[in-house]
Amino acid sequence: MSGFLTARDVRRDFQIGDRTLSVLKGIDLEVSPGEVVAIVGPSGAGKSTLLHILGLLDRPTSGVVSFLGKPYSDHSDAERARMRNSVFSFIFQFYHLLPELTALENAVLPKMISHGAVEWMIGRREARRRAIELLERMGMEKRLKHVPGALSGGERQRVAIARALITNPDIVFCDEPTGNLDTVTSQEIQDLLWSIAEERKTAFVMVTHEPSLAKRAHRVVRMVDGLIVDGGMTARAEVAGGGVGKP
């Protein structure tokens, strides 16, 4: 099994009391480098759950997810943490910034996490420079010292985007990045994400309810009730004979 990011027959059950709730019922998905994939589907379809499993925040009940041909289950906890830090990034609907830190500090946080004390002494300046650059790119140059509580929703999401990009990740997972914003701001953030995706050739996997955002994606994956009903494989994968998502 090769490929950039691959999910094979991924299932996720939740145990609620003595009942088992199957949320993902056998997902097959592939993402190519630099590809922007939109995941759409009704609420409760399991989109967020899938994203968490792909992004190493959760483990599947069964099935295999692999990155660059290497299944996640081979990774140790420390290795998984390292991958979350440097290979993947997350952008959440509710921004999820740390309230005690300023915009700038939030944006450099992933760098801080990956650096030891000594490394940080050396790399601090560079990390800050990069974070400022990113924040400026988002039009946040006047908000560097603001704490999240003093920022608007759109501004918070910009900080979250800067934070997601500071490590130069290979894949950015976005869970309804504009879900909490008004139409105008939502549009701005969408434009921003797009231009970044184009610029950097970073793969994006974004869950969204916005048709406008989904329309711009290279590929749209449709999920219903724990299954992918459309668009699970890349064209290449389909040609190679992988079945399209199960009916």
Added chain:
Amino acid sequence: MYKLFLALRYLRKRKISLLSVLGVAAGVMTLLVVTSIMGGFARDLRARIRGMTAHVTVLNAKGARYRMIEDWEKLAEKVKSLPEVEAVAPQIEWPIMMDKGPKGAMLVGILPEAEAAVSGFADHLLDAHAPDFSSPSGKALGPGMWPAIIGSNVLGYHENKDVVFVAAGPGANATIADIVMVVNAKDGFEILVEGDEFAGKLARGTPETKAQAAEWIRSRPDAAPKNVRALLNAAFELIAYDAKKENRLGYVVFVSAQAAPGDDVRYAWQEMDPDQRAILQVSALGMTLREQGREPIRNAWVFPFPPGADALKRAKRDLGSGWVDYGISITTITPSDIRERSGPVGIQPTKAKLAIVGVFNSGMAEYDSQIIYVPLEAAQILIKECRWEQGEPVLDAAGHVRDGRINKLRIRIRDYDRTDEFRQKLDKLLGGQYDITTWQEEKSILLQAVAVERTLNGVILFFIVLVAAFSIFAILTMMVTEKTRDIGILRALGAGVPGIMSIFLAEGLVIGIVGCALGAGSAAFILDNLNPLADEVYEKTGWYPFPKDIYLLDQIPHQIEPAVWALVIGATLFVCLLAALFPAWKAARLVPVEALRYE
């Protein structure tokens, strides 16, 4: 890196963590102050026991309590042959009864110079006179009288509750011109005015305050107006207590020649020359001048007297000569009487008179209320432990006794902590014929009690630290709950389980470190200023934190032992870390997705 950064940031944003810091600081401070004071006390106590007791003592022949050591000079030579020995001194120790009382005491015959070489004997003498049993007044002793140096409590200091302190002689450099004295607890108190100017004025009454005292003095027909005015205007007071400090007996009013009229009493006291003040304090509190860490004051104008109402009267009478010869009668039964249980009329008590030529105060109540030092030969004659013929001691040409015996050979060795080793060696040398004791044994129970109390105090006070640790636990547990979502975020950003744990451990540790630093700092400050602070408390509240007469020290002692401090700080940090352990573990256990879902 983010761990410490976030830990500090979280703490800074939470004022409540200051509470834990202060709790830890308070605990560490109290622990350090108390253990350091108790350490100092134990050290001083040991030093004092050593001061009065010889390092090692050879007693009478094994098992024979009333058999004296014969030919002690030879024994002394033998002991001196050991390289560890620095000095030896003979001693004869024998119980007596004082006729007044009646009360028991211990007669101790010494060679003053030899004794001074093995123990702190000379350091504890209250007066400046050489400890040679000579009368400073130069008066010859009456027939059958022996000179004696007595413990400051021998004459029933406690029983009478009389406090007798100080009288100023007409010394040339006297700045305290005249002295007023106090005191009798039972029926009001007595003020004696002594000195050149006010000589002989004596009055009785129970004034409560200085103002009342003044009124009362003014009402005395025998007080010359001029003198009284001088007394009132230039006076300052000192509160006199009985020996146990339980009852306030009255005021000692000192009149200073330097004090200008109208001076406020306390101001005058504060403004005094520290040496003068020290002397007055020493006098008022019945302490030795040497405990003040000063050289003995020669030609001093402050004479301490043996306490007691009688002594006071004598002091009054003898003030002109600058000294008191005060006699006590004693009765004893000699060792030979006991040994032989003989004589046609049974045991005959021996009687003698002693003239007090000096007073010592060792600070050890047991010694101060018991010991009466006399010259060795005097003791040998008194209890008939020398050659004796026809009811008389046999003296040689120079007037010394012959074949004098002793019952203690006191030895000072080079290293007082290695007494056990030395004892074995000595025992071998002496062929196992004598009982040998060491200074540690002399008061081993007391020393043990102090050590046990110190440990106990430490354990009890550590509870303050534990309470503070509990607050750390509570605050961090709260913080983990509150920060659940943030922990999820950190995990999503790539923080590992150990990283999350260390954030919270670091918080506990930071609280501990800051608390320890604050606590140790303030403890060091308090210990450094212990006595001024205690005085301050006393002046403000009238309560003395360290009752001097209980501890019999004029200064609160302390000893900073690095090992003890390290132990306290180490244990505190450990407990803080322990308190953070559970919250940290709880934080680390959070599943990232669930933490992120947490609202």
